[in-house]
Amino acid sequence: MVDFSAAGSAHPRPQTVPEDDPHIGEVSEGRVLRTILTRTPDGVFSLLGPGDDAAVVAAPSASVVATTDTLVEGPDFRAAWSGGYDLGWKAAAVNLADIAAMGARPTALLVALAVPKDRRLSFVAALADGFRDACDALAPGCAVVGGDLTVSATLMIAVTALGDLEGRAAITRSGAREGDDVALAGEMGRAAHGLSVLFRRFHPEGVAIPVDPAVLDEGEADAISAQLRPVPPIGLGPVAAIFGATAMMDVSDGLALDAGRMADASGVTIALDRAALGAHPHRALAGGEDHALLATFPPGDLPPGFRRIGSVVPRIPDAPVTCDGEPVGPLGWDPYRDAGADAR
């Protein structure tokens, strides 16, 4: 029996719209904000929460790690597949992963929403639930501290995540050294597989999933879940830093493309072992949106949660990444070039 909740949203979708669920265009900004804020309690780093011109967040290391990433309807998601809860979860997760990839602990999220007037208030409520639950599950102590709301013809969720290095140096992409182990924590290619299942089985403009779970096998259901509600290993970012990671980044555009970026930044070649890339090496190399953590470590023991997938070798001209010694060509995706491409 396939677990139905793994395929679609764990957050129940109302079958009928309650009478008190107005369109966003019909209610005041204040009511929308209250709907969000009642669902997103302060985190332990919030010194001053929402309600003023700006929030104040603790920065114990006297520095703050900051990143921003946006989900836009069309290039980044389809409304037929992603409910509000899914979108809140994913928008949080992808930003938390960027903080973790620096070796930092996430402390706060700021959320800028641009919402079409004809969306329901319950959609925004579900978004807020998704943000809260993703923080609680992936980065306890982190919370939504501020936001902004505007109307737009296109649904857009721009999130900024903040984090603290806990006194450590930031782990950049440029520190990989010859002889280091290359290791990964998290999924490889599963989110991209989930997207391909969605495109193949459910027309993007068609019926919202969950539809009939009987049509999905278990691997497909898991893959769809990885696409809609990714679970990157946020807590392992600081662990990797403590274990002496020399370089780290999150894999958002596929292992081939992102390992190439790390190799270029470090002036080395990353030599991957095909046998370590799982049952579907091409998916692992080309598939984006898993938000796994790719890191290099001095040879020896790896931190818990990381598995060895290759090693760092001296730079091979025109071959930033190899797989079993063969250069890996341009795989992965450039979200700009491929935006909206149904073929991906």
Added chain:
Amino acid sequence: MVDFSAAGSAHPRPQTVPEDDPHIGEVSEGRVLRTILTRTPDGVFSLLGPGDDAAVVAAPSASVVATTDTLVEGPDFRAAWSGGYDLGWKAAAVNLADIAAMGARPTALLVALAVPKDRRLSFVAALADGFRDACDALAPGCAVVGGDLTVSATLMIAVTALGDLEGRAAITRSGAREGDDVALAGEMGRAAHGLSVLFRRFHPEGVAIPVDPAVLDEGEADAISAQLRPVPPIGLGPVAAIFGATAMMDVSDGLALDAGRMADASGVTIALDRAALGAHPHRALAGGEDHALLATFPPGDLPPGFRRIGSVVPRIPDAPVTCDGEPVGPLGWDPYRDAGADAR
């Protein structure tokens, strides 16, 4: 002679599109990012700039002030009136004002751009120039430390600003006390006047301004400039805090609405003097987007740049704001309710 540059963009708009100015949809994300980054040098607070998963920004006070605000084409601006430079400047300025309103010094901006495919690369370059110049002019030392880029049917600029309290407590909206002076630094109603001039004289879908400066009188040109490229008194936020401000906020939705918010948060009534509101008191009360700083101070000397506009009195039921003793009704705008309303 009207100063032409004050009405339209100070940044020259190309009359013809150069051959090497491709559409955004035709170039790689990397090229767009390089176009931006070559125009936005690191600031003094940037410990690690763009190019990694996240930036690292100094937070000397061991806390960080953070806010986010978005400009969306349609509700927030018209492409016919605002060039890329104007939009970059304004998106920076409105966020810097929220940091200043807490009594903090801005340290960094993160910029999430969602850009239609048919926009030119030069548009994004002008945006970056606007961000840089606004930081340099309004908050020296602050810089763009990170960003995100995606394609979207709707142009959207979501900015997060960070700031440092320099060891002081944050100035909230809730600290106004009976007997305090109410003071303001910056413009009152000029940006809204500029918007009304634009709506009246230049159809939003029509010819881009600058058109014929001869049709504008000097006050109108200044008002349009205040709307397109506001110059809020960012540096006076920390000054107000040093001078003992008891409450502070930025006036983005008009003095009546925002003073009412401060009054509600503080449990007082703000009693304004009409004579202190300039030649157009209604504009001052109702007009948004000036991003002036509204602050309360213990009675006595005001800091440089602030002028007295009223006093804090005990709460009058149902009258958070009065003007010459008369309750001020609901004025100002709710950007949600009024989005796209040409009548504003």
